[in-house]
Amino acid sequence: MGSGKGEFLVRLAELYGVSGIGVDISPYCIRDAREKHRNRVPQSDLEFLEADGAKFKAEPESFDVAMCIGACWIYGGYRGTVRATMEMAKQGGLVLVGEPFWLKEPDESI
């Protein structure tokens, strides 16, 4: 969820041959992710959907791994994201949730 330009999913397909769905609201990210898929793992079963993640309805327990890296606001924050990804993941599956943070406060002069 909030798959951006698809780098994570494409790398998983390169390394482990996974199939998967990436959802992102940005048409520019989806365009780049699809291009990356075509160029790097054309044989893999990846799909990139342009959609608002908050409205995306997956079948419950339909994924081995459900992840949302750097886009927790889609589900109203960290707790909501853990809940949503857990609902999508199969029993015994994995969820991966990541929050972005500043390593260093931005320079005020910028």
Ligand SMILES: C[S@@+](CC[C@H](N)C(=O)[O-])C[C@H]1O[C@@H](n2cnc3c(N)ncnc32)[C@H](O)[C@@H]1O
């Ligand atoms: C900080 S980026 C993280 C991208 C990717 N997960 C990564 O780690 O490279 C946040 C992404 O969330 C997407 N996004 C923002 N609001 C969204 C929404 N409501 N539904 C789906 N994607 C959304 C943005 O377009 C952006 O690609």
